[in-house]
Amino acid sequence: MAITFDPKKYVNRGPRPLPVILLLDCSTSMVESCYGTNISRIEALNKAVRDMLDEFSAHCTKDSAITVA
Numbered sequence: 001m002a003i004t005f006d007p008k009k010y011v012n013r014g015p016r017p018l019p020v021i022l023l024l025d026c027s028t029s030m031v032e033s034c035y036g037t038n039i040s041r042i043e044a045l046n047k048a049v050r051d052m053l054d055e056f057s058a059h060c061t062k063d064s065a066i067t068v069a
Contacts, residue, residue: 014065015060015061015062015063015064015065016063016064016065017064017065017067018064018065018066018067019066019067019069020056020066020067020068020069021068021069022049022068022069024045024049025041025045026042029041030042030045053068056068
């Protein structure tokens, strides 16, 4: 029995989810300066997460969706 592809039966299920789970430190040690700078560790972490989310949104396509938790 031959299997043939029928494009009318094809169902697009939407973009493929790419889950990202962040585990971030928000302890009291994060208020200390970041390795000799005047920026606290939590400020550096927040900037890094914002930059990461900007990059994720720039790379989302109709075929994939990055979800962050």
